[in-house]
Amino acid sequence: MNGLAYTRMTTSPEATKQLASTLAPYLHEGDVVVLSGDLGAGKTQFVQGVAAGLGVRDQVTSPTFNILLEYPEGRLPLRHFDLYRLEDEAELEDIGYFETIEGDGVSFVEWGEKFPSALPFSYLEISIMLDTDGNRHVRAQSCGDRARQLLFVWANDSKSRL
Ligand code: ADP
Ligand code: MG
Numbered sequence: 001m002n003g004l005a006y007t008r009m010t011t012s013p014e015a016t017k018q019l020a021s022t023l024a025p026y027l028h029e030g031d032v033v034v035l036s037g038d039l040g041a042g043k044t045q046f047v048q049g050v051a052a053g054l055g056v057r058d059q060v061t062s063p064t065f066n067i068l069l070e071y072p073e074g075r076l077p078l079r080h081f082d083l084y085r086l087e088d089e090a091e092l093e094d095i096g097y098f099e100t101i102e103g104d105g106v107s108f109v110e111w112g113e114k115f116p117s118a119l120p121f122s123y124l125e126i127s128i129m130l131d132t133d134g135n136r137h138v139r140a141q142s143c144g145d146r147a148r149q150l151l152f153v154w155a156n157d158s159k160s161r162l
Pocket of ligand 1: 016039044110135136
């Protein structure tokens, strides 16, 4: 089955968070979302919006130094990875990456595309591009059947206007 792709422009961090929060109701246990884009593109802002949509009250900060931060108190446990500082794919085992993404929560992985062979069978890719005016182009693309279904329902949510 072919993948789906949608792009939407956001002009403020709040708009990126708002867009991200509309994804939250459609997430299922085991879903994986890979976030790509330059440093400062807005990947962590996106995860903050998802967390708000899941009902996480704790402040969501960048896991750049911790690699993994977990937020168990929302509708589904949220696992937030940032693989930027990881140099070797073998380190993924050490941080429990595979058990975590196959586990009971939803996983958001910044820089997940760095290790393509470690990506799950199905995942949603969110790529955020900054243009010369400072606006963000948030592109959502599905890989595999589950992500396609997720993106389909999200894109048909009138509030998301994807
Ligand atoms: P990343 O995780 O991709 O490195 P962050 O989400 O940590 O990036 O940071 C994005 C920065 O860009 C924040 O300081 C945020 O306030 C700013 N920003 C400006 N416009 C936007 C936008 N439209 N969407 C997201 N972030 C934006
Ligand atoms: Mg980040």
